[in-house]
Amino acid sequence: MAFTRRQAGLAAIAGLAAAAAPDWVSARIILGGKQIDTVSDGYLTLPPEFVFDGLAPDALQRVLQRYGIPAGPLRPEVNVTLLRDEDRVVLFDAGAGPGFQDSAGGLPEALDAIGVASEDVTHVVFTHCHPDHLWGVLDDFDDLMFPEAAYLMGRREWDYWFDPETAQAIGSSRAAMAVGARRxxxxxxxxxxxxxxxxxILPGVAARSTPGHTPGHMSFEIRNGSESVLILGDAVANHHVSFSEPAWPVGADQDPHAAAATRLRLLDMLAAEKMRLIGYHLPGGGIGRAERSGSGYRFVAGA
Structure with missing residues (x-):
């Protein structure tokens, strides 16, 4: 087999990865014959105003203090879902890749550490086109990270980000996202x-429209008989404000009011049906459940 440039890069840092020995698999669900893992792409460093712009400061601080969220930058996990089912190896989102944030982009090393080669991945399914979900499809050399995979994305999401006018219309703070997505x-x-x-879209995997965070954001339900788990992407993007006060419009969402309506619908369903969920930026690997708590909800980590 030819030794690709990406493999050469991995070999060069293999010793460092082994020395650090991170816990690449964060959480796991067995659903019939399906094995679902969340693997770490690292974490993001976000200014609070990017996430919470527009919220009343006093009310926001009460929620953050209740959850022990310190002042300063937010550092949410980046949890990529890996589904192995028969001969299918499916990634839901591709991580941040190189060049977005130094603290993210670890998915190739995570997969390598658990014995999944990039060439083993048969499908990459996207929730949406933000950098930490899409940009990992290309490596340092702008080659496909998963060369044997089929790629699946919601039509509305594709049309929005592929439109060259989006970079001009989206606003200066997000223009680089649009340019990077289209590339x-x-x-x-x-x-x-x-x-x-x-x-x-695949046996036992159904697409669910969950717009607001981006215009065509999708979540994905994996089902086996009466059991199912919902991969949320960023439809519910944090374990504090978005669970405790799901109706609040959050600045990180492109359409905050549509995203709030989506969150309310999803959390009501998840709590009522006691369905497991996977959140891309939720703690503990992102796997857990939503439970009602007062007028809102709370995230309960664990499979």
Whole structure:
């Protein structure tokens, strides 16, 4: 087998990765014959105003203090879901890749550490096109990180980010996101399969439209008989404000009011049906459940 440039890079840092010995697999669910793991891409460093812009400061501080969130930058986990089912190896989102934030982009090392080669990945399914979800499709050399994979994305999300006018319309603070998204999507253009709400995209995996965080954001339900788990992406993006006060419009969402309506619908369903969930930025690897708590909800970590 040819030794690719990406493999050469991994070999060069293999000793460092082994020495650090991080816990790459954060959490696991066994669903019939399906094995679902969350693997770490690292974490983000975000200014609080990016996430909480527009919220009343006093009310916000009461929630953050209740959850023990310190002042200063937020550092949410980045949890990539890995599904192994028969001969399918499926990633839900591709991580941040190189060049976004130094604290993220560890997915290739995480997969390597658990014995999953990039060439083993058969499908990459995207919740949306923000950098920490999409940019990891390309390596340091702008080659495809997962060269054998099929790529799946909601049609509305694809159309929005692939439109060259989006970079001008989205606002200066997000313009670089739009430019970076389109550059990567151009590489995927002839390989992507566009999907619709309600579609069974793989055996036992259905797409669910959850707009607001981005215009075409999707979540994905993995089902086996009467059991299921919902991969939320960023539809519920933190364990404090978005659970405790789901109706609050959050600045990190592109359409805060649509995103709030989506959160309320999802959390009501998840709590009522006692369905397990996986959140891309939730703590403890992101796997847990939503429970009602007063007028809101709380995140209960654990499979």
């Amino acid at each position: 990567r999507m151009e590489v995927l253009e002839n390989r992507v399969q566009l999907i619709a709400d309600g579609e069974e």
